[in-house]
Amino acid sequence: MNKKYFPIPLIVALFFLIPACQDQSQQDVTSSNETAPSDTAKVERKKVVSPRFPSPAATVEQTIGLSSIRIEYSRPSVISQEGVDRTGKIWGRLVPYDFNTRRVMGEGKPRPWRAGANENTTITFSHDAKVEGQPIIAGKYGLHMAIHEAGGATVIFTNKSDAWGSFSYDQADDALRVEVDTEEIPLTERLIYTIQDIDKTSSQVVLDWEKKRIAFKVEFDTHGMVLADFRRYLLDTTGLTGSDYNRAAAYCATNSINLEEGLNWIEQSLSKEENYSNMSTKALILDAMGNSVEASTVQNTALELPSTEANDFYSYGTLLIRQAKSEQAMKIYRRLSEKWPDHWLSAHGMARGYSALGDYQKAIKYEQNALTKAPSVNKGFIEWAISKLEQGTDFN
Numbered sequence: 001m002n003k004k005y006f007p008i009p010l011i012v013a014l015f016f017l018i019p020a021c022q023d024q025s026q027q028d029v030t031s032s033n034e035t036a037p038s039d040t041a042k043v044e045r046k047k048v049v050s051p052r053f054p055s056p057a058a059t060v061e062q063t064i065g066l067s068s069i070r071i072e073y074s075r076p077s078v079i080s081q082e083g084v085d086r087t088g089k090i091w092g093r094l095v096p097y098d099f100n101t102r103r104v105m106g107e108g109k110p111r112p113w114r115a116g117a118n119e120n121t122t123i124t125f126s127h128d129a130k131v132e133g134q135p136i137i138a139g140k141y142g143l144h145m146a147i148h149e150a151g152g153a154t155v156i157f158t159n160k161s162d163a164w165g166s167f168s169y170d171q172a173d174d175a176l177r178v179e180v181d182t183e184e185i186p187l188t189e190r191l192i193y194t195i196q197d198i199d200k201t202s203s204q205v206v207l208d209w210e211k212k213r214i215a216f217k218v219e220f221d222t223h224g225m226v227l228a229d230f231r232r233y234l235l236d237t238t239g240l241t242g243s244d245y246n247r248a249a250a251y252c253a254t255n256s257i258n259l260e261e262g263l264n265w266i267e268q269s270l271s272k273e274e275n276y277s278n279m280s281t282k283a284l285i286l287d288a289m290g291n292s293v294e295a296s297t298v299q300n301t302a303l304e305l306p307s308t309e310a311n312d313f314y315s316y317g318t319l320l321i322r323q324a325k326s327e328q329a330m331k332i333y334r335r336l337s338e339k340w341p342d343h344w345l346s347a348h349g350m351a352r353g354y355s356a357l358g359d360y361q362k363a364i365k366y367e368q369n370a371l372t373k374a375p376s377v378n379k380g381f382i383e384w385a386i387s388k389l390e391q392g393t394d395f396n
Contacts, residue, residue: 053081054077055077056075057118059071059073062195062198062203064198064199064201065200065225068125069125069195070123071122071193072122073191074119075190076209078210091210096113097148098148099111099146100112100113100166112144112169113144113145113147120162120163121144122141123140125218131155131217132178132180137175141161142160142161143155143158144166148182151182152180153180153214156174157176157177158173158174160173180216183213184211186211187211188209188211192208192209201220201221202220204218227251227252230247230251242268242270242271242275243269244269246265246269248265249265249266249281250281252285253288254284256288259285259289263285263286274305276305279301279302280302280312280316283302310340313335313340317329317332322396326357333350336349337349337350344374347367350366351385352396360389364390368386370382
């Protein structure tokens, strides 16, 4: 019987084709055509990259105070690539509950959901943070989740951020785990991350997909960072002015933090110069410390300084309205009108005061007067205020 022999080059070619035929049903891939290596005399050619589908890549980034959060992920759809609607078949089926042990690229080891598709979903914190009250250091993390059938989820941050999904997940790589609630929502066809409820120090990171929402709170020590910068800045006293100390103290006053040090800073400001700005800052700090009597005395002294202007009275009255002290604000606006009867802020301040007190007809009268005197840049706001008053609504 004659034996057939295959040429060696054909055998080698078949060997290198085998990896390309392996099953990729569990992953979305971005293909690229690599150019053959060239010698140094040839111009290097660029890769050709095709679009990612059916789970396109996405990024969301948000600044919180001085810090930022960045999430990089892929967006699977409830509608499959074949056009099948998988509503009601995502949680517990496409995404197994808790930790998946299917023997697909994971050797049967328990692994969470990749919280997206394709490679690791990653989250980057620019500064040290807290997630649901638990500390985590600045850096880039793989983001995974274990969804519980009875509700809630375990959110996992791993130090391994460059893996493909969760297939190589190892609990030993965990940096942090937190437990969060889940919420039922209207249908969201394609998975999306958003960053919501943003303030100076915190935000909510929110994942929505199908009819489920998973959210966790992230906090940064914004105030601590700002105060540390102020301390470094004020350490070298060369060329410092009263305004420099006042800015630091005013930050403490407006945020009701670090009040003892803030009071020390404002005293240093006052030792260099005394004006309405730093006197009113001292009054704010004293009030935040519970010393309202002394705060009122200091504030009144500030209002009577020769350098105090109409805008200072108006600003203080507006602050009192924000503090729900409408009667006190009205007294300040009346003093403003007595000292600067022809100033547009006098009429506008009286309108604010009457609006806060619910006397909209008197407020309209004063606001119409203000409209005739105000700079053009302010007329639009006054016109808006008049329209609110005519609707019987406080414009403050």
